[in-house]
Amino acid sequence: MTVTPNDPLVIVExxxxxxxxxxxxxxxxxxxxxxxxxxxxxxxxALLARRGAGSRDRAQLDETLDGLGASIDVALSRDSVxxxxxxxxxxxxxxxxxxxxxxxxxxxxxxxxxxxLRETPQILDEVRDDxxxxxxxxxxxxxxxxxxxxxxxxxxxxxxxxxAEDGRDAAIELWRREVVTGNLVIxxxxxxxxxxxxxLAARLVARLPRGARLEEPTVPALRTRPARAVLVDKPDRTQxxxxxxxxxxRYGDPDTPALAIAEAALGGMFSSRxxxxxxxxxxxxxxxxxxxxxxxxxHWFEIWTAAAIDVAxxxxxxxxxxxxxxxxxxxxxxxxxFARSYLVGAMPFHxxxxxxxxxxxxxxxxxxxxxxxxxxxxxxxxxxAASDVRAACARHMHPAHSVTVAVxxxxxxxxxxxxxxxxxxxxxxxxxx
Amino acid sequence: xxSSWTLEAEASTGFGASxxxxxxxxxxxxxxxxxxxxxxxALQTWFRVGSRHERPGATGMAHLFxxxxxxxxxxxxxGELDRLIERTGGETNAATWVDWTYYKxxxxxxxxxxxxxxxxxxMQHLVLEPVPVEAERDVVTNERRERVEDxxxxxxDEQLMAHAFTQHPYRWPTIGWMEDIxxxxxxxxxxxxxxxxxxxxxxxxxxxxxxxxxxxALIARHYGSIPPAAVPSMPGVVEPEQTxxxxxxxxxxxxxxxxxxGYKAPGQDDPDWAVLEIVATLLAGCPSARxxxxxxxxxxxxxxxxxQLTPFRDPSLLRLAVTTARGHRADEVIAEIxxxxxxLREHPPAAAEVEKAKALAxxxxxxxxxxxxxxxxxxxxxxTALGDFRRLGVIAERLTAVTADDVARVVRSHLVPAxxxxxxxxxxxxxxEADEDDGDAE
Numbered sequence: 001m002t003v004t005p006n007d008p009l010v011i012v013e014x015x016x017x018x019x020x021x022x023x024x025x026x027x028x029x030x031x032x033x034x035x036x037x038x039x040x041x042x043x044x045x046a047l048l049a050r051r052g053a054g055s056r057d058r059a060q061l062d063e064t065l066d067g068l069g070a071s072i073d074v075a076l077s078r079d080s081v082x083x084x085x086x087x088x089x090x091x092x093x094x095x096x097x098x099x100x101x102x103x104x105x106x107x108x109x110x111x112x113x114x115x116x117l118r119e120t121p122q123i124l125d126e127v128r129d130d131x132x133x134x135x136x137x138x139x140x141x142x143x144x145x146x147x148x149x150x151x152x153x154x155x156x157x158x159x160x161x162x163x164a165e166d167g168r169d170a171a172i173e174l175w176r177r178e179v180v181t182g183n184l185v186i187x188x189x190x191x192x193x194x195x196x197x198x199x200l201a202a203r204l205v206a207r208l209p210r211g212a213r214l215e216e217p218t219v220p221a222l223r224t225r226p227a228r229a230v231l232v233d234k235p236d237r238t239q240x241x242x243x244x245x246x247x248x249x250r251y252g253d254p255d256t257p258a259l260a261i262a263e264a265a266l267g268g269m270f271s272s273r274x275x276x277x278x279x280x281x282x283x284x285x286x287x288x289x290x291x292x293x294x295x296x297x298x299h300w301f302e303i304w305t306a307a308a309i310d311v312a313x314x315x316x317x318x319x320x321x322x323x324x325x326x327x328x329x330x331x332x333x334x335x336x337x338f339a340r341s342y343l344v345g346a347m348p349f350h351x352x353x354x355x356x357x358x359x360x361x362x363x364x365x366x367x368x369x370x371x372x373x374x375x376x377x378x379x380x381x382x383x384x385a386a387s388d389v390r391a392a393c394a395r396h397m398h399p400a401h402s403v404t405v406a407v408x409x410x411x412x413x414x415x416x417x418x419x420x421x422x423x424x425x426x427x428x429x430x431x432x433x
Numbered sequence: 434x435x436s437s438w439t440l441e442a443e444a445s446t447g448f449g450a451s452x453x454x455x456x457x458x459x460x461x462x463x464x465x466x467x468x469x470x471x472x473x474x475a476l477q478t479w480f481r482v483g484s485r486h487e488r489p490g491a492t493g494m495a496h497l498f499x500x501x502x503x504x505x506x507x508x509x510x511x512g513e514l515d516r517l518i519e520r521t522g523g524e525t526n527a528a529t530w531v532d533w534t535y536y537k538x539x540x541x542x543x544x545x546x547x548x549x550x551x552x553x554x555x556m557q558h559l560v561l562e563p564v565p566v567e568a569e570r571d572v573v574t575n576e577r578r579e580r581v582e583d584x585x586x587x588x589x590d591e592q593l594m595a596h597a598f599t600q601h602p603y604r605w606p607t608i609g610w611m612e613d614i615x616x617x618x619x620x621x622x623x624x625x626x627x628x629x630x631x632x633x634x635x636x637x638x639x640x641x642x643x644x645x646x647x648x649x650a651l652i653a654r655h656y657g658s659i660p661p662a663a664v665p666s667m668p669g670v671v672e673p674e675q676t677x678x679x680x681x682x683x684x685x686x687x688x689x690x691x692x693x694x695g696y697k698a699p700g701q702d703d704p705d706w707a708v709l710e711i712v713a714t715l716l717a718g719c720p721s722a723r724x725x726x727x728x729x730x731x732x733x734x735x736x737x738x739x740x741q742l743t744p745f746r747d748p749s750l751l752r753l754a755v756t757t758a759r760g761h762r763a764d765e766v767i768a769e770i771x772x773x774x775x776x777l778r779e780h781p782p783a784a785a786e787v788e789k790a791k792a793l794a795x796x797x798x799x800x801x802x803x804x805x806x807x808x809x810x811x812x813x814x815x816x817t818a819l820g821d822f823r824r825l826g827v828i829a830e831r832l833t834a835v836t837a838d839d840v841a842r843v844v845r846s847h848l849v850p851a852x853x854x855x856x857x858x859x860x861x862x863x864x865x866e867a868d869e870d871d872g873d874a875e
Contacts (some may be wrong), residue, residue: 069792283571345522
């Protein structure tokens with residue numbers, strides 16, 4: 001079979017372990033491709049498409065899917081919108097037919113458009129009610145102003161007002177532009193054989209326009225900024241939810257294997273430095289860790305913890321001290337060996353099920369990485385010297401430019417956070433964004 | 434000599450090889466199920482001790498062990514257990530609930546002997562000294578701050594159980610009351626370990642890529658010499674019949690009302706539990722569910738509604754969790770719940786609606802058994818909470834047999850206002866003022 005640039009990429013992972021099939025349809029684009037000022041448009045379009053398609057309105061579509069014991073959910077990331085489905089294998093053709101309707105023939109119901117606009121601010125309320133989610137929302141916004149990943153996938157009061165004005169037409173146009181054969185990555189995993197899966201995938205996209213993939217969004221030239229700290233003031237907190245970090249490398253950067261080791265040694269395991277220093281030695285928090293977010297463009301390197309409010313200031317100071325030392329010196333030889341051993345040994349757990357293998361492969365494809373990139377990372381890890389890891393730390397870890405976000409109660413924590421010298425401290429109301 | 438095995442039970446798991454339960458001479462149980470699709474194993478040790486085995490004033494004890502058991506043993510310095518497992522690429526964790534505590538290891542298959550050795554070591558040689566106990570006490574208090582004090586959903590959950598139960602130990606939270614966590618005394622902590630952490634109070638569950646004979650020999654070698662303990666039989670506590678509705682309200686820094694409605698429900702082994710599981714799906718378990726459609730879609734009175742039937746050994750709750758929409762209050766949501774339940778009481782659902790819920794239950798059943806960890810958790814839960822891993826299959830069969838008349842019957846008998854407790858978190862004054870100023874800083 002010849003695959004052209006206008007064909008979708010189809011990934012199949014058969015398994016007869018259970019009578020289930022998972023299917024993902026990743027549409028390249030995602031929140032990073034939202035137009036400026038219309039943040040939340042991809043989410044709005046995808047949810048609206050799911051609320052009635054083909055001959056079925058929302059209620060009929062829900063009823064039909066539920067009757068099959070199946071589901072089709074919308075997942076939004078910075079880089080893609082994904083329709084994620086699950087069905088008993090005996091109902092797979094029927095479930096995929098419904099997914100094909102969602103892709104090819106959304107009804108773009110006016111009533112659902114208006115309802116979604118009423119619902120989204122309430123989802124925002126729920127984010128504000130959850131300290132961890134609220135800390136992440138503020139951190140995403142403040143980490144690197146101007147970066148496409150700084151755009152909220154949910155939207156803001158202003159952007160939702162704009163979507164209310166012309167969002168239905170914009171959603172239709174977005175869907176017409178992005179839901180084309182060449183812009184899709186399709187994965188099927190579970191109780192379906194390879195030939196049948198390809199046949200069903202062909203039917204899934206048969207009614208879609210043929211077209212090429214979306215152009216990659218670009219990251220504008222970004223200014224280097226001094227460290228800053230923001231206290232997101234929320235009443236009656238007993239802890240401070242903390243996020244500390246900055247923009248760093250993309251997943252797939254030549255330094256990705258080295259950074260995976262650096263990430264694991266600093267905060268990816270229970271034995272890592274952050275967990276040992278913050279939880280084990282001091283008992284300041286239930287947990288602490290770090291992550292280099294996996295995305296197609298350069299994304300955040302982020303340290304997280306939730307410290308008791310009376311030690312919030314010392315916790316920020318300690319994290320900054322640890323991170324500054326780590327960025328400058330990197331992990332020790334022993335830490336590199338340990339983290340490498342952990343990461344290589346852990347890979348079989350990430351590819352143990354057909355669903356996991358399919359989802360990793362779909363993600364790699366959305367990130368434009370070679371097939372099998374993630375599954376082959378252990379080979380790359382094996383060839384790294386400790387000095388390679390330390391050099392990668394020096395290139396991609398920038399504590400002097402970190403943003404610190406603390407969701408806590410200003411009356412109790414402000415002075416201590418100011419004393420932590422995490423940069424100029426600004427206090428904002430928790431519902432100001 | 435305690436190191437001889439007896440095969441007690443064997444049953445198809447529905448996912449390939451059958452599971453077998455073996456018993457060692459000292460009472461240790463072993464459930465083994467081979468799954469060779471990946472070179473990994475799930476090794477879990479389930480203890481028949483949970484928060485129900487605590488006394489008032491010492492709540493949180495079972496959960497504290499979930500932390501302490503990763504500490505120093507006579508043969509392992511502090512932190513060594515985690516380091517040994519992480520060096521293999523494996524992961525280790527634990528969970529505590531009302532009826533059980535279990536310790537899990539996900540290991541490369543070749544490292545199964547290491548996992549067995551470490552589990553046997555901490556079952557018998559845990560070092561409980563003041564410094565590590567105090568350190569973990571601090572960690573647990575911070576865990577509680579994060580999951581309860583600063584989390585409205587955690588607070589709602591805790592208050593629901595505290596008010597729904599007046600006598601049964603299910604009334605206190607698994608993590609424990611803060612004042613109890615702070616007061617747990619070292620002698621009682623040590624006694625708790627000696628009492629409950631014994632081979633005759635445990636079941637090892639192993640699912641994955643291993644050889645049956647080698648596993649039996651390995652476990653017998655490491656556990657065979659551990660003597661059984663005198664595990665107390667706890668007197669059953671019968672919660673008095675609830676005869677009137679209980680309602681609790683409290684202000685919280687949230688934007689809209691959040692509520693939990695808990696109806697008294699039977700234990701998981703009662704035949705009606707499976708019927709109520711179908712009822713939970715019909716009410717709020719899928720996009721076309723009755724309460725979701727009515728509250729979220731038609732009336733837009735809620736932003737979310739969810740239903741959960743707790744899988745406890747003794748009678749517990751069917752819980753409805755609702756977040757109200759802006760401009761709507763908890764009372765109108767409760768009225769709508771009452772209307773839907775009245776409709777179900779008076780008119781059994783159509784057969785197609787019940788079949789829909791059963792299809793979803795079938796999907797859920799298999800979804801929980803996709804990986805070796807999920808399979809081990811299912812086997813361990815049924816063995817520990819209900820006394821026999823084969824109840825997994827029995828309950829799956831009960832779900833397929835539910836009828837529309839069953840649904841109407843259990844709604845009539847269980848889901849009535851007099852048998853429910855409602856906890857409502859309401860926006861406090863500060864949050865309401867903030868709502869009025871809701872702006873956008875961008």
